[in-house]
Amino acid sequence: MDAETMNATDEYGIPIIPGPSDSAQRKRQAIIDAALAEFLTEGYSAASMDAITQRSGVSKATIYKHFGNKERLFLAVVGGVLPQTYAGLQCCGSTIAQAPDLRAALISFTTDWTRLVLRPDIMSLRRLVIGEIDRFPQLGQLWYRVTYDMNNGPLTEAFTELDARGTLEVPDPALAVQQLVAATLGVLQLVHTFSTDTEVDEAELSRVITSGVDLFLARYATA
């Protein structure tokens, strides 16, 4: 691996690690899994390459051959797991505009989204990214883009269409999406951001989301 390939990055500044070659893929995946676990529990600075070496079962030199150094390993691992985690929810925005019962559709959509976001592993990853933003600003950009733009975009289009059709009256669709997300998902996420041991209570989840959607509809639904 020459110096140029070693320092290549994509448009977000996430390192591009050269592709597969043989069964060294399994070792690479073992390194990634071990590194993610170590980074999640220790943070970037306190995580040690020795610990990742022991967790992964490969030698330390192999890790450096594959990822170059600690910073690039961190960026590759966190930047790689992020889009893959959120891949399941992206296509649900377009169904909102055609739903027969808008209120039920909004509740269903925000509930799914909230359940995903409140998963303990995702909350931990979020805290890790937030805490390391000064060191890795690219990850902050990537996180915001993956978690919000991916869903806010289709939802904004849906509201624009519903406004044109007369079902909703939304002068600023992008802001309305932000408000809907904040009033549902955001309320619960705030609590879980600062408390690691709080369980997700199903009854409260339903109560908060329903109330948030009704808050949204009270302002934007046409009479």
Place this chain on the structure above:
Amino acid sequence: MDAETMNATDEYGIPIIPGPSDSAQRKRQAIIDAALAEFLTEGYSAASMDAITQRSGVSKATIYKHFGNKERLFLAVVGGVLPQTYAGLQCCGSTIAQAPDLRAALISFTTDWTRLVLRPDIMSLRRLVIGEIDRFPQLGQLWYRVTYDMNNGPLTEAFTELDARGTLEVPDPALAVQQLVAATLGVLQLVHTFSTDTEVDEAELSRVITSGVDLFLARYATA
């Protein structure tokens, strides 16, 4: 300083550092200022006691005499600066209930609160606390308590009173407060959490907060 005094903590687990004695107070303050700056820029793990020593101008042994170890220094510094930063905003809740123009009062209150919360130094402190929650859960509890309960409590009482008076119709005042905060402050805070260089645009701040308050009033104001 004996072992018992050295390990004393208050109800949140924040170390209690023995009181003043002489002009060693200036050295202690210099240590606190230097430590806060170092922790904010480097995080807990990457911050070095050597760097804090150099920043503060005192010797490393003096720091250990005053604060015991790195963990206690961190807890004392972060746990100490937090309540003091938020001290200015706590008494504004009771004025909401008596305001002649409720909409204007809500806009004024949430605007002040948002301006405080979006200050770069407070956003940095917030990221630091979030990133170190696994290591210092007490700070997460303290942060949530200081930043939210302190303002949510009086606001909840105000909404309860306004409900009894018939100005508002709020079946769940505590949830309504969370929604108001999320729809105003929360929308802007989310963006600045993941981006360090984004400036606070006055026009957008006014636009988002006004729209958030109107969203709130559309649901909870009586006709």
Place this chain on the structure above:
DNA sequence: GTCTATACATCGATAGAC
């Protein structure tokens, strides 16, 4: 590509003089 062994720096914390 993968390993073992190691170089070299920096870390948190302390001993002992004053």
Place this chain on the structure above:
DNA sequence: GTCTATCGATGTATAGAC
């Protein structure tokens, strides 16, 4: 209380054999 000097551990990263 405050300093200088230092200890032992651990960190990242690499050299060289296979």
